[in-house]
Each structure stands twice: as structure tokens, then as C-alpha cells.
Amino acid sequence: MIEIVAVSDEEKGSIHKIIKKCDILLGCGDLSPGYFDFLLNTLTPKISLMIYGNHDKKYFKKFEDINLNDFSDIYTGIKVIHNEIINIKSALNISEDVYITGFSGALSYGKKPFHFKEKDAKAFCHKLNRSKFLNRFKKLDVIISHSPPGISNIFDDMDDYHKGSKQLAKIYLKYFPKIWFYGHIHPRYTSKPLNFKIYYKGRISYLLNTVPFKYVLYDENLHDIVKIKGENGRIKLKEIYL
Numbered sequence: 299m300i301e302i303v304a305v306s307d308e309e310k311g312s313i314h315k316i317i318k319k320c321d322i323l324l325g326c327g328d329l330s331p332g333y334f335d336f337l338l339n340t341l342t343p344k345i346s347l348m349i350y351g352n353h354d355k356k357y358f359k360k361f362e363d364i365n366l367n368d369f370s371d372i373y374t375g376i377k378v379i380h381n382e383i384i385n386i387k388s389a390l391n392i393s394e395d396v397y398i399t400g401f402s403g404a405l406s407y408g409k410k411p412f413h414f415k416e417k418d419a420k421a422f423c424h425k426l427n428r429s430k431f432l433n434r435f436k437k438l439d440v441i442i443s444h445s446p447p448g449i450s451n452i453f454d455d456m457d458d459y460h461k462g463s464k465q466l467a468k469i470y471l472k473y474f475p476k477i478w479f480y481g482h483i484h485p486r487y488t489s490k491p492l493n494f495k496i497y498y499k500g501r502i503s504y505l506l507n508t509v510p511f512k513y514v515l516y517d518e519n520l521h522d523i524v525k526i527k528g529e530n531g532r533i534k535l536k537e538i539y540l
Contacts, residue, residue: 299524327349350412444482477514
């Protein structure tokens, strides 16, 4: 079993009172390097991965300091996986392949990678397609992003800045990862459901909001979720049939 903690947007100093440790720490944007230092020291993950949110530019003095798919010089000890696919099998010393990829930024005007346009998400899709064609992965277990995938009838009522990317939605339905973690939308600012169990063509996927965090116990042998926990304990999932 793999213990996954995904975080974004809001810093929770008491997280260690709820979660004692994890195998994988996933950052979905808009958190400070200092907070990640705290998480690395308290949760002691075996591997830590991240993408950028739209507010992360303030942590970089120079453009050259922005790593896109390498260990960050600013977020010490964390590997950035913007547009990158990695297999965490060896890092966790497990017998099964577990593939994770990520995509940075908010769907808005501004500089990449903290902001993106639909054409950038489309380029990400092309990269996934090519990697799949070259047999670099069989199935994506986890995708992390800052903006949500703009799946129809889920985020339609959100404002344009938060309703998500239609191109990311196409990626969701094409590759249908077991888990898609996203940030950007703060639960305390909306009464709308933000965590979903999605049924599509006989398969099940989970679209989970990471503000301030989600804990997932993942069975790497079955490639399935065993437990999901949030800030207030067990979370309620809205079921969506596509």
C-alpha cells in the first residue's frame, strides 16, 4: 500500500496531527518553499513531486531558477514534474509500475509555467500521446494539476478563472487516471462539491481537490484507492456518470 498526501493553496500547520507520515508528497501549486520544508520534515515522504500554481512566481527572483522537470533549487528536495511522466516503482521499491504526471499553472493570462492557455494543455496532450505510442507507460495512475480539468456539468457554474481547462478534460477522459489531484479552488469560498467519483465506460476515477490536503491510501497492485481522507476526516464524494 502507498500512502499519498497531496497539498495545495492553503498551509495547514497542524497537518501532522492528522497525518503522521506518507510515502509520496504531491504539491499541486500555490504553496511556499518554507511550508514544503515543514512537510518534508514532518511527513518524511520517500519521494516528493510538484507542479506550479499561479501564485508561485513570487518565490523566484530569476527566470533561470524555474525548474520544469528536475529537482527544484527553490523547493529543496522536491522534483518538479511539469509535462513529465515518471514511474515511482524504484523510488518506493515496489513490484508494480505506478506512473504519475503533472501540468502546471492556472488557465489565465500570464507567463508560463504559472499560467497557461488551452494550446499549452493541448501540447501536453500531444506529449502524452507520443509517450504512450512509444510504450513509455501503460496507464497513468495519477495526474496532478493546479487548475481542474473542465469536465462538462462539473465546474460549469464556476467563474471563467476557476471552471478549468477543456483540453485537460479531454486528457482526463482519454487517459482516465485512477486519481486526478487538483488545487486552485478553495472549498471555503464555495458550497459546490469539489470531490468526485467518476464513472466512464465501465471504469472509475477520482477527481480530488487538494485544498488544503488529501490523504489517499493506494493499492499499487490493484491500482485502486483503499481510503481517502481530508481535513475533516472521511470525505463525501459526488458520483458523476459520463
